[in-house]
Amino acid sequence: MEPKAPHSSSLTEAEKATATTFRRTTHLPLDDCLLMLQRFxxxxTRYRLHHLNQRHGLSxxxxEAGSKTKRQTFSAYPTGYLHLDICDVRTAEGQS
Structure with missing residues (x-):
């Protein structure tokens, strides 16, 4: 059994350039890039995008220079004390 309409699943040079430029400019995770690029x-596929990013050193x-946070140790608390560590959540707009 063969597909009724065979087609190539490889990307054209223009599509490759679009995907790599999009990744470089947006710095979005792989799945977010995939969702946005699949519109165009x-x-x-996720595999093709991942492989393309790897080939171009974008995986x-x-x-960023100032994004490294200073790590601190927890204080010594008595037994039974619950410590919740809350961190910042970054939105799509880059705000905390």
Whole structure:
């Protein structure tokens, strides 16, 4: 059994350029990039996007210079004390 309408699932050079430029400019995670790019490139798969990012050195984006937080140790609390560590949540607009 073969597909009724065979088609190539590889990306064109323009689609590759679009995907890599989008990743470089937005710094979004892989799944978010995939959702946005699938609107314009419907046959784009998660695997192809991940592989493309790896080939272009975009699978792990460099951290921003001031984004490293200073790690601190917890204070010594008595037994039975519950410590909740709350951190900032970053929104799509980049606000905390």
């Amino acid at each position: 490139i419907p046959h784009l 792990r984006l460099p951290r």
